[in-house]
Amino acid sequence: MGPRSEPDLRQLHDVGRVREGLPGGRHRVRRTDRRRRHRAVPRGARALPHAPGGGDVVTGLFVTIDGPGGVGKSTVTTAVAAELRSAGVAVCQTREPSDTPLGRLARQGTETYRGMAMACLIAADRYVHLDEVIRPALAQGTTVVCDRYIASSLVLQVLDGVDRDVVWELNRHADMPDLAVIVNARTEVIEKRLTSRGAHSRYEREPGNAARECTAYRETARFLMAAGVRVLQLDASAASPDEIARAVAVAIQELWTRGSA
Numbered sequence: 001m002g003p004r005s006e007p008d009l010r011q012l013h014d015v016g017r018v019r020e021g022l023p024g025g026r027h028r029v030r031r032t033d034r035r036r037r038h039r040a041v042p043r044g045a046r047a048l049p050h051a052p053g054g055g056d057v058v059t060g061l062f063v064t065i066d067g068p069g070g071v072g073k074s075t076v077t078t079a080v081a082a083e084l085r086s087a088g089v090a091v092c093q094t095r096e097p098s099d100t101p102l103g104r105l106a107r108q109g110t111e112t113y114r115g116m117a118m119a120c121l122i123a124a125d126r127y128v129h130l131d132e133v134i135r136p137a138l139a140q141g142t143t144v145v146c147d148r149y150i151a152s153s154l155v156l157q158v159l160d161g162v163d164r165d166v167v168w169e170l171n172r173h174a175d176m177p178d179l180a181v182i183v184n185a186r187t188e189v190i191e192k193r194l195t196s197r198g199a200h201s202r203y204e205r206e207p208g209n210a211a212r213e214c215t216a217y218r219e220t221a222r223f224l225m226a227a228g229v230r231v232l233q234l235d236a237s238a239a240s241p242d243e244i245a246r247a248v249a250v251a252i253q254e255l256w257t258r259g260s261a
């Protein structure tokens with residue numbers, strides 16, 4: 001990708017970054033599912049360096065944003081999408097559970113279903129979401145920014161009593177993100193945000209949940225890195241949503257730069 005096709009995000013500051021995990025193992029993304037030929041590389045898309053036939057195969061970037069309930073994921077997802085769009089990038093902002101009929105069932109079902117049933121419902125919705133929304137957008141060269149993804153399952157379904165290996169296995173055929181952002185914060189900050197906004201789910205209403213989720217997301221970040229996923233951990237205790245969004249945009253810019261090297 002030439003410099004003119006990259007969004008101009010280089011002026012952004014690197015704020016709120018805790019740690020970026022650079023995978024040591026193989027990336028599990030199945031790029032062949034997402035490949036599509038274009039005459040020119042759209043803004044915000046990445047030419048795959050070893051594409052057969054000369055490097056004109058492109059894909060959008062798949063970015064996921066996870067973290068404890070009430071930490072600010074939805075606010076940050078919207079801010080990241082806005083930041084990228086203002087740089088001229090085509091963005092698909094989405095979330096899980098998805099806005100498909102199955103996703104709506106899963107979202108409503110979080111109060112009723114638990115354990116393995118919930119883990120299966122969430123995973124089924126993820127496959128529908130991938131087929132109907134995420135992969136088609138990526139194939140068009142659109143960058144996908146998704147509010148909650150596999151990290152949420154590795155935390156919430158495990159806290160709900162399902163073995164982590166089982167959750168991982170249920171998600172075995174799901175694409176891994178190009179960048180998994182984990183937004184975390186001090187427990188007391190999360191509890192304050194939840195109190196002022198109100199809880200969304202049974203998880204968030206359980207006493208001591210914020211502390212458990214904070215710890216579990218840190219552990220999940222390590223697990224994903226060991227599995228070869230690029231993870232960016234950000235501390236939102238004192239940073240504004242815009243500052244977090246800029247840090248994510250900088251990390252995305254770095255991926256584009258690497259992809260075009």
Ligand SMILES: Nc1ncnc2c1ncn2[C@@H]1O[C@H](COP(=O)(O)OP(=O)(O)OP(=O)(O)O)[C@@H](O)[C@H]1O
Nearest residue numbers: 069070071072073074075193197200236239240241
């Ligand atoms: N960086 C921030 N600084 C201060 N307040 C924030 C920040 N990010 C989000 N908030 C506020 O915290 C509350 C929770 O934010 P948000 O709904 O985005 O969290 P969430 O992680 O998506 O929650 P849930 O997991 O329940 O969907 C909202 O009132 C939001 O305005």
Ligand SMILES: Cc1cn([C@H]2C[C@H](O)[C@@H](COP(=O)(O)O)O2)c(=O)[nH]c1=O
Nearest residue numbers: 096097110122148149152153156200201
């Ligand atoms: C992706 C995902 C979601 N959930 C649950 C957690 C919440 O109850 C809802 C999402 O609503 P929110 O407003 O974003 O908090 O779905 C889950 O249990 N596991 C998952 O992987």
